[in-house]
Amino acid sequence: MxxxxxxxxxxxxxxxxxxxxxxxxxxxxxxxxxxxxxxxxxxxxPAATEDRLAAFTREGWGGRRVEGWEEWLDLPTRVGDRVGRLVGAGPGQVVVGDSTTVQLHKLLHAGLSGRPDARAVAVADDEFPTDRYVVDGVAADRDLEVRVVPLDGCDGPVAADAVARTCADGAVGVVVASLVRYRTGARADMAAVSAAAHAAGALVLWDLSHAVGAVPLALDADGADLAVGCTYKYLNAGPGAPALAYRARRHAHLHQPIHGWFGQVDQFAMDATYAPQPDARQLLVGTPPVAGLLAVDEGVALHEEAxxxxxxxxxxxxxxxxxxxxxxxxxxxxxxxxxxxxxxxxxxxxxxxxxxxxxxxxxxxxxxxxxxxxxxxxxxxxxxxxxxxxxxxxxxxxxxxxxxxx
Amino acid sequence: MxxxxxxxxxxxxxxxxxxxxxxxxxxxxxxxxxxxxxxxxxxxxPAATEDRLAAFTREGWGGRRVEGWEEWLDLPTRVGDRVGRLVGAGPGQVVVGDSTTVQLHKLLHAGLSGRPDARAVAVADDEFPTDRYVVDGVAADRDLEVRVVPLDGCDGPVAADAVARTCADGAVGVVVASLVRYRTGARADMAAVSAAAHAAGALVLWDLSHAVGAVPLALDADGADLAVGCTYKYLNAGPGAPALAYRARRHAHLHQPIHGWFGQVDQFAMDATYAPQPDARQLLVGTPPVAGLLAVDEGVALHEEAxxxxxxxxxxxxxxxxxxxxxxxxxxxxxxxxxxxxxxxxxxxxxxxxxxxxxxxxxxxxxxxxxxxxxxxxxxxxxxxxxxxxxxxxxxxxxxxxxxxx
CATH class of the missing domain: 3.90.1150.10 (Aspartate Aminotransferase, domain 1)
Structure with missing residues (x-):
């Protein structure tokens, strides 16, 4: 040009x-x-986050103590749905909790659980290290081949044709790729890559860490399957804030493998058997980090206001x-x-x-x-x-x- | 009496x-x-925690921003070692991060990784729901039988003789049990139960949630293998604060399965292959929740002072x-x-x-x-x-x- x-x-x-x-x-x-x-x-x-965290510490934890759980218990889904509105995901598909890496691990297993016949998992070339480590670890556990999706030039994004070629033999269960590459900032075409993967029987697990809060997203409309994303970058939620996890409604039968009391359908019944929540709450595991969730909430609020x-x-x-x-x-x-x-x-x-x-x-x-x-x-x-x-x-x-x- | x-x-x-x-x-x-x-x-x-969190928010995140990682990066092990001193664990064996349930899941897999011949996993009767869910989920993934260890009377703790009987045939790889039962407050004999399990070729994964900060602990001396524990109860670290994970030094070859960049031996080399840290840092996964770790640090400081x-x-x-x-x-x-x-x-x-x-x-x-x-x-x-x-x-x-x- x-x-x-x-x-x-x-x-x-x-x-x-x-x-x-x-x-x-x-x-x-x-x-x-x-x-x-x-x-x-x-x-x-954000200044509002500083105020919100101070109020939570003093009046919530410090004041209401255990009664505070009345308002904290559903934060992972309440904040999740709010993040969902920002990324074009209808309610009941997004939760916030755990680290991005733990979310990746959970969702990769979830995606592969729907493809017991898969012989491989694919990951974009030059993917962020923790994503590659998760892929390698899960592949070793499930005895799957790891395939690397070549990028569009050395610096470009993951592209639909490369995904199609990598998955052409139908062996790949899940493709893991960042929507925006952490190194070069190259951004993939979510709809095209998703369609290419689907045509080959694979799902795509997107890492939105450098995308959420940075570029317009339309997960539902673009045919996204599974996604995770960091909230302490463009969502301004603070160091180590909990990560988002998205599972499209049509994939609600794909369960992540860490069975915890927050993913149980009746958490306080103390039932003998794990019965998974029917929606994205199955992606929850343990007690949610309340302060981190409030910081995500404030970060998203700023984006909504803008x-x-x-x-x-x-x-x-x-x-x-x-x-x-x-x-x-x-x-x-x-x-x-x-x-x-x-x-x-x-x-x-x-x-x-x-x-x-x-x-x-x-x-x-x-x-x-x-x-x-x-x-x-x-x-x-x-x-x-x-x-x-x-x-x-x-x-x-x-x-x-x-x-x-x- | x-x-x-x-x-x-x-x-x-x-x-x-x-x-x-x-x-x-x-x-x-x-x-x-x-x-x-x-x-x-x-x-x-704790009042000191309120001050510490406010200072972190304003001067750390708000002031130093990304440079703050110079002091935050090793918090999971620095706070972990400090928790270790409180529970009788030498350095390099304890980290703090993730939720108690995620830690349980990681350590149960780690423990079983050392017993590829195991045919069963055991869990104490009436165990806290999330522990039972984790056991059931991991057992299903690894195709293991779940055995329930009967308790000493309806209300008593898990006892050495019951563990010995449950594990007598050598099939059990790991026994999961709370040291202090969440319901009745009954407390097990860590040394005796550990010895009974070891004699049958099993490890014990202790849930210390109702024990840490509550009763004197001597993990190393009592022959503990693996342990997790909640920090928002007796350690006063706030709702959803990150959990502790302990792996005895002699079990350093037992790796947890979620491969993340904080468990990698040279995190910022961005190396192609996951090489696990040689000590408890292998138990780390993703970016640590900084505020939660500081709250754990303050909670432990109060216990040390007392x-x-x-x-x-x-x-x-x-x-x-x-x-x-x-x-x-x-x-x-x-x-x-x-x-x-x-x-x-x-x-x-x-x-x-x-x-x-x-x-x-x-x-x-x-x-x-x-x-x-x-x-x-x-x-x-x-x-x-x-x-x-x-x-x-x-x-x-x-x-x-x-x-x-x-």
Whole structure:
């Protein structure tokens, strides 16, 4: 595509002035003038969450004590349904609890339970380590072959044709893939990949960690089967907050294997036999982490208030500007862009490749720009429109340019 | 044994005045004059924990953001080792994370992984529901028979001779049992039960939920194999706080099956293959719940400050007084004591049996005494010496007496 004109800092400032979501930046604690471009790693603290957690600690745990369970007991499904509305999932299909990795493990077993004849499980190439570890562990337990789905180019997303080829012989039970790649930010086509897998008799287990709260999602409409996702990145729920798990209603017979009292149909009957809940509550296991769930609730509330359409629009504009700025300023200096050029095929972080990636991130930090490095050669800059400014992104590109030109 | 003289309220007041731990009650939020006898369900909020959580939210997550991981990353093992010191476990054997149920599931698989020839798994009779569900689920997955270990009388603990009989044919790989029964408060002999299981080629997976922070524990010395435990009861870590998992050093080759990046030997190498940590870190899975871990840390700190010997001594005295009071006042009114008479064979709650158990708990609540009911006929009164007063226990017994005599 033809090169766009390089945006200037004045352009970035103008975009900030026109940003309909700019007012949300003040809803976060302590950002002040800093450029925090790691919303894809640990989202900053919303002020409302600080208040909610303090009130829970003092009045809930500290005040109501055990009676607090009257309002906490259904948080995993109440917050789950609210997350569901954000990701295009009808009620009764999403819960929040456990870590992303535990959710992956549970849902991979659940998916495979519906395919006792499967001989293989597939995982996208260069998938996030914990996803690969889960796949390898489950495959070893179930004596399945692990197949790697090649990506669309070295940096691209998992694509429908590659999934079709990987699953062509009908041996694959479940394909595990991130919707948005943690490294390059490449974003898959959920509907097309799902259809390709289904045509070969496989389900897709999506890892939405770099997608939820970042890009518009329509799980039900796009034919999603199973999904997990992290809430402490773009949903701003704090370090180690519980993860989401989605199981499409048509797959309600696919049970996860950790039988716990929160997945039991009548939890306090203390019945002798485990009888699974008919809906997503079967995905629950043990006592839910109450504070973490309240933080997820507040994070989602901020997204609802901003509106998914506005978030998507501003998010796209931020990615376009940082892409254009990096193209103009950094490509001549030996930087490559790992993130796809197609706005529909990327998430909300820009990945730059350069051999001195680590030194570049350190140099940015000295300028007060917080970004991160992924070995060996990637710098990631996340655009989280709830709190990221256009000038933050512009300053990051300019900082890299100055360092490389020095 | 001969009946002890019935303690009067003046006796209880005198015991409170002489209680070396009485000063700790003010270290909790909001107890004031109330009698909160549910430390075995949800421990009250320590004031230091409220401060620690607020500081973490504002200065850690809110202030340091992603850089906070420098101090959070090793919390599961740092807090784990601290819990280890409280339960008589040397370093590198305890981690904190996930829910108690998820920990049970992981450790049961780990234990069975060392006994590929096992044909059965055993679980104590009347075990807590989630434990039974986990056992049933894992047994179904591994195609094992489930054997129930009969208890010592209807209300007693799991006993060595019953374990020996259940495991006599060498078919049992792992025995799952609570050290202190959630219903009756009966407490098993860890050393004797472990020895009996070992003699039959089985390991014991202990659920310490009603024991940790309640009774003195010596996991290493007593030959414990595997253990899990809840931290939101006697350790006062808040609703849904992460659970402990213990694996004796000699069992380091027994790996749990959920392969995650926090159990990987070099987490940030993003290596292609899962290589398990050599110590208890293999029991870790996903990103740890930071706030919950800090709350566990504070709860343990309070126990360290009080001292395990003093806690044990006051705890025994409280159980003796409430036992004597209930014996004198309630047995003539048709109440039975489900908790064993032997101080070495009981934990820190007294279980009373009466057909009107639910109504009795409601009547206590009207008097400001918070206790709980377990269907069909049990009232539980917990004595948690960090915050429970002798008069709280005495008033509970007196409240039941008045209600039954009315």
């Amino acid at each position: 033809p090169a766009a004109p390089a945006p200037t800092r004045a352009d970035a400032e103008a975009l900030d002035r026109a940003d309909p979501l700019a007012r949300f930046r003040d809803r976060f604690v302590g950002l002040d003038g800093s450029a925090y471009l790691m919303g894809n790693s640990l989202g900053p603290l 509106g998914v359409d506005a978030l998507a629009e501003v998010g796209r504009a931020q990615m376009r500007m940082v892409w254009d700025a990096a193209t103009a300023a950094l490509l001549p200096l030996g930087v490559a862009l790992a993130t796809p050029a197609d706005p529909a095929r990327r998430g909300q972080h820009l990945a730059l490749r350069h051999p001195d990636a680590r030194a570049l991130v350190d140099a940015l930090a000295d300028d007060g720009v917080v970004a991160d490095h992924r070995a060996p050669d990637i710098v990631r800059l996340a655009a989280a429109p709830l709190h990221t400014r256009f000038v933050d992104l512009w300053d990051a590109v300019e900082g890299i340019r100055r360092h490389l030109a020095a | 001969p009946a002890a003289p019935a303690p009067t309220r003046a006796d209880a007041e005198a015991l409170d005045r002489a209680d070396p731990l009485a000063r700790f009650r003010d270290r909790f939020v909001g107890l004031d004059g109330s009698a909160y006898l549910m430390g075995n369900s949800l421990g009250p909020l 001292g395990v010997d003093a806690l044990a001594e006051v705890g025994r005295a409280q159980m003796r007084m409430v036992w004597d009071a209930a014996t004198a006042a309630l047995l003539p009114l048709g109440v039975a004591l489900a908790t064993p008479a032997d101080p070495a064979r009981r934990g820190q709650h007294l279980a009373l049996r009466h057909p009107d158990a639910r109504a009795l708990v409601d009547a206590l609540a009207d008097d400001g005494v918070v206790a709980d009911h377990r269907a069909p006929d049990i009232v539980r009164l917990a004595a948690a010496p960090l915050h429970t007063r002798f008069v709280d226990l005495w008033d509970a017994v007196e409240g039941i007496r008045r209600h039954l005599a009315a």
